[in-house]
Amino acid sequence: MKHSVVLQYDRCLGCTTCIKNCPTEAIRVRSGKAAILNERCIDCGRCIQVCPHGAIKSLSDPLEK
Numbered sequence: 001m002k003h004s005v006v007l008q009y010d011r012c013l014g015c016t017t018c019i020k021n022c023p024t025e026a027i028r029v030r031s032g033k034a035a036i037l038n039e040r041c042i043d044c045g046r047c048i049q050v051c052p053h054g055a056i057k058s059l060s061d062p063l064e065k
Contacts, residue, residue: 003036015052017051022047023044034056
């Protein structure tokens, strides 16, 4: 399954804000960076909204598709 929520590892500081706000507990910190557990993520976007470092973004297909 392809997810629209992706992590930009170079911007992540491992602050745990996304973890605390994820309704499905789909995020963990591994080696000081967040990691999204694809099998738990429901693409709600809450982590995108709360990340203070802009490390999580949404991918989408162009409108032509």
